Amino acid sequence: MAMDADAIEKLIAQGIPDAKIIIRDLANDGEHYAAEVISESFRGKSRVEQHQMVYKALNGNMGGLLHALALQTRIPE
């Protein structure tokens, strides 16, 4: 069973405490999500590094349960 939006948000928030997180369920099927993550801790990091931080927060659930997460990361204005 795939994860739900709350679970995803909680995991990201645990790994990146200052993050503002917006999750959308793209197809209402619990399997395809878009996440926008905004955090000061991303400042100075490449996109790859920023995404890796989010993947790390998701704690290995990425490849397994969550096979489609469209990710956007940015630093706060």
Next chain:
Amino acid sequence: MTSVHDFIDEAIKNNNIVLFMKGTKNFPQCGFSNQAVQILQYLNVPFLDVNVLEDEDLRQEIKDYSQWPTIPQLYIKGEFIGGADIMKEMFQTNELKELLETKNLLTK
């Protein structure tokens, strides 16, 4: 007999642009891989497509190699650039085109 790791090393060393994807550039087998192919084709750059569905070891190894959990994965001149999301974002901001220009990879 080269290991999978060596195969990946060689592929990204010997080819300027390498896309590890699901399916082939002519027959992508996943929406994200397809998106990546479309972007590269729009930019009109030659690239090597590596179909990870052909080899389960390769499919696993590339994720460890790049420290990146998903496919597709784009390498430019041996450097990991990102997956479909990053490619799309860089494409939209023109960063991808500029990166290719800087590396003298744009065919014009």
